[in-house]
Amino acid sequence: MTPVLLLLVAIADEHKALLHARFRVIDAPTPALRAAALAEQAADIEYVLTNGSVGFTGAEIAALPRLRLLAAQGAGYENLDLAAARARGVPVCNGAGTNDDCVADHTLALLLASVRALPRQQAALRAGQWRDALPLYPHFTGRRLGVIGLGQIGRKIAARAAAFGMVIGYHNRRPSDAAGAARYFPSVLELAAWADDLVVATPGGAGTTHLVNAEVLTALGPGGHVVNIARGSCVDTAALAAALREGRIAGAALDVFEGEPHWPAALDGLDNLILTPHVAGWSPQAIRATVETFLANVDALQRGAPLLTAL
Structure with missing residues (x-):
């Protein structure tokens, strides 16, 4: 069965294609889409890709019974509830070094x-x-x-x-x-x-x-x-x-x-x-690297190996 990814950040189609090749992607970059995804598909979601600004709360972590990995796209992770993830035994990673x-x-x-x-x-x-x-x-x-x-x-x-x-x-x-x-x-x-x-x-x-x-x-x-x-x-x-x-x-x-x-x-x-509109870390090379790092962390998790950029 194809694993399910909740994607909470907006990324270009060329980079999103890397995710579609591996996951059933729930694309939810707005508060309304996010709320709907959590209300309707929480039981299916195994992976979450967010960023430091958008974050992910303890209540949201608790609502996902199959959650296997919580990931921040870039280096920042200030609004991810690390304590809640650790209490659930859910590993967390980021995109350190990619941009x-x-x-x-x-x-x-x-x-x-x-x-x-x-x-x-x-x-x-x-x-x-x-x-x-x-x-x-x-x-x-x-x-x-x-x-x-x-x-x-x-x-x-x-x-x-x-x-x-x-x-x-x-x-x-x-x-x-x-x-x-x-x-x-x-x-x-x-x-x-x-x-x-x-x-x-x-x-x-x-x-x-x-x-x-x-x-x-x-x-x-x-x-x-x-x-x-x-x-x-x-x-x-x-x-x-x-x-x-x-x-x-x-x-x-x-x-x-x-x-x-x-x-x-x-x-x-x-x-x-x-x-400038929060684009310091945005280039085609940098965004692709964030997605590739996320996928490498997923591969490591599935192999039982240490995450590349664990938090």
């Missing part, structure tokens, strides 16, 4: 666009202004980049920034053996006071909510830029909007933000803010 390069590339693109004010410069040019009428914007060499969260993605961001001649500092809960020449700071506030720019690359969840707040933004200073590719909850939106409007920082670029997919009204009308 690291894509996220790191996007991060540098956002940082470059913000520091060099590319949207502002294009708008000025289209309005008939030439370079002599515009401010000068800094280049990267010698700027200090503070990375909040020097995990796998944070290290790839740091390596790319170092190739541009940036000096790297970071904050983790504890110093990292893999930090290389990067300088450790025991608090986000101390990192911000040292840095010219900040990149937020830490996991989401209650422990990192509003890690970047008004005090941190003030410490970063009027020449600083903030890039968030982690979770929207990591940055205090109201504090960021105020800092941008008042010139207490120079710019920000967000791939994630509180309340997505609808950006907060506080962010309207800011020409020193760049937004």
Whole structure:
């Protein structure tokens, strides 16, 4: 009998075809479809593929008597109820490592666009202004980049920034053996006071909510830029909007933000803010890799072998 997969994330048809080749797929990327699938087909579902933002609750885990594997598509898993899964004996995995390069590339693109004010410069040019009428914007060499969260993605961001001649500092809960020449700071506030720019690359969840707040933004200073590719909850939106409007920082670029997919009204009308729609980890290569990693975890489970990316 073909195993049944509850798919809670939207993915392209070319990648979904890999799943259809192995499963009867219940495609439920919206709250209404999800609720209907759980109400009508809970007895059949053996596998769940979600992501950190969409999550999967303890009540939903309890409603699936045949559940064999709960998987997060990407690296994040903050809204998966791991305790409930473990209490049921259901293994959990994620897609760690599958989109690291894509996220790191996007991060540098956002940082470059913000520091060099590319949207502002294009708008000025289209309005008939030439370079002599515009401010000068800094280049990267010698700027200090503070990375909040020097995990796998944070290290790839740091390596790319170092190739541009940036000096790297970071904050983790504890110093990292893999930090290389990067300088450790025991608090986000101390990192911000040292840095010219900040990149937020830490996991989401209650422990990192509003890690970047008004005090941190003030410490970063009027020449600083903030890039968030982690979770929207990591940055205090109201504090960021105020800092941008008042010139207490120079710019920000967000791939994630509180309340997505609808950006907060506080962010309207800011020409020193760049937004992208939570696509830092999305490329054809990266999405295919997430699906292939999920399938490899399924194969391992069926063989009785350890999961590749167990949580």
